[in-house]
Amino acid sequence: MxxxxxxxxxxxxxxxxxxxxxxxxxxxxxxxxxxxxxxxxxxPKGTEHFLADIHGEHEAFQHILKNASGNIKRKVNELFGNSIRESEKRELCTLIYYPEKKLELIKASEPDIIDWYHITIHQLVRICRDVSSKYTHSKVRKSLPQDFSYIIEELLHEHTEDTNKTEYVKVIVDTIISTGRADDFITAVCNVIQRLAIDQLHLLGDIYDRGPGAHIIMDFMTGYHSWDIQWGNHDILWMGACAGNEACICSVLRLSLRYANLTTLEEGYGINLVPLATFAMETYGDDPCEEFKPKLPSNSTLDEKTIRLITLMHKAISIIQFKVEAQIFKRHPNWDMLDRCMLDTIDYQCGTATIDGKEYKMLSNNFPTIDPANPNRLTNEERTLMERLRHSFTVSEKLHKHIRKILSHGCLYAIYNNNLLFHASIPLNEDGTLKEVELYNGQKYAGRELMHNLGILIREAFNTDTDPEERQYAIDYFHYLWCGKDSPLFDKSKMATFERYFLSDKETYKEIKGNYFNLRNDEKICDYILDSFGVTGPNRHIINGHVPVHASKGETPIKANGRLMVIDGGFSKAYHKETGIAGYTLVYHSRGFQLVQHEPFTNALDAIKSGTDIKSTTQIVEMSARRMRVLDTDRGNExxxxxxxxxxxxxxxxxxxxxxxxxxxxxx
Structure with a gap:
């Protein structure tokens, strides 16, 4: 003192x-x-929302943020109860979520728009007053749009119940309408409600791949008020591609083609796929490529010609991937991944592959670009193609902008309010102790030091003042992070891509999970990890994504007696059948933790026209005996x-x- x-x-x-x-x-x-x-x-403590594994599902993701994982709908029900009809509540909620588009529909159908403006503005101000009640006037003021800052602030702090101010408030609303600013004002208030409903957003990785709108999500996040990200394996893959790692570029393209999802590549980042298409048709035009047909959703509208082209491109880039990743593995034998140089395992005369000492018949043996004497060497045409693809990724201004945003807002782990956040795993030995992993020049790290130094290494790939040799190592290391045995973003025995494409024996597809996944249900192991990261307090947790929770089979996301929460509920449509749901939001407010389980979302247009919302169910995970205040948080310590x-x-x-x-x- x-x-x-x-x-x-x-x-x-x-x-x-x-x-x-x-x-x-x-x-x-x-x-x-x-x-x-x-x-x-x-x-009161601000409300934190945790989401994981968005995988390009931009409409569902944006809707969940707009409705604050159902919190705005709950507030509307609490504030208005039976005083307005259910249909009116739905209309009001939809207006808050999509103000500009909903206003267009309302103005086209509402017979008395002036009366509607009066009622709606008062309703919105009431909701805004409620969501702003846990913040200081100063913080609320900073959230207000400049055009309407003074007016909104006046309405928030004046009540029509005060007879001395009734006429004052009425004149403000009348004037907003008479000056033709009602639409702009309503939009502004709706955006303020959305902003104040979530104090901090935590994304536990995997914005990219599978869904069509990763670039749209990143555009949205660029303007979002307060967020952080713990990088996932799919984010790292795109970061590696942006940095120029050719194996990562091939993997990004292969995954996009596997799911016939080229929107983010072409429309989002302007990646030129014409050279790949031309090469694929010339090289594999006579190959049926059955094993490379894309996985299509049931509502796919792609014609046979397009599917055929995607199939050829899929095989072409896959073969190039196997070549360039083997070159990386051989540059870094210390990674212990030489066994994943898969083209070296093939007997090209017999059409077999030898894996773990056992010989398997190949499903296909048509490799026109492979020299059996040097299977990992790119042909001149493949080398030219890779140079063009690499150029396309490394000069994409929008991709670089989004990757810079991910770098500035994230790292591999974070600690917030006694919660340890990371996407997938912490490498462990069989006995549950922290496993040392080698990084650059023989340096080995474990646990928190590993995650911290990996974050530094990743950034070195984008820093022009980094030593050239170290920078190249950092660029190469992105691929190890994607598929390396001891990578905290993968942590499995192998990535069986080659086996799934070319072998019929499903035993070869098995990817044995690392020790973290086998031990994480043990509360003592979770406590050991939390101790090693310096996370203290009686109510501390690990929060992960990465591995989908099979809710339809009775699996619970709450593990290790509440110490661990796994919140990958399958946002991606590709996982809906597997998980039985369409994502989780973990909400941490002043009363404690609640887990919100979401059903599949139709689309934003249907929500705007029909007032449909994501159906969500809420499970109480952990409630506090008293309401938590700012003084109980990291912000309170500051x-x-x-x-x-x-x-x-x-x-x-x-x-x-x-x-x-x-x-x-x-x-x-």
């Missing part, structure tokens, strides 16, 4: 205190800020430290170490 600070302590901090005095010029300003921060500490600094500044002012001054008008 500053009351017994010695002169020596003050002198030691004097340089910092002088800097702080520029923000708080005198005793009055420092005291006012202390009062403000002490008050903030006693506000504010307490700021308060101590300000108290020290007060001491310095009052004992003459620093002179007070009046703030000049130009500084205000």
């Amino acid at each position: 500053t009351s017994h600070k010695t002169n020596y302590n003050i002198k030691a901090d004097l340089r910092y205190l002088n800097l702080l005095s520029h923000s708080f010029c005198n005793v009055a300003e420092a005291s006012t800020e202390i009062i403000n921060l002490e008050a903030i500490l006693n506000l 504010l307490r430290a700021q308060i101590e600094d300000l108290k020290e500044l007060l001491y310095a002012y009052r004992h003459g170490f620093i002179k007070e001054r009046e703030r000049r008008k130009e500084d205000k």
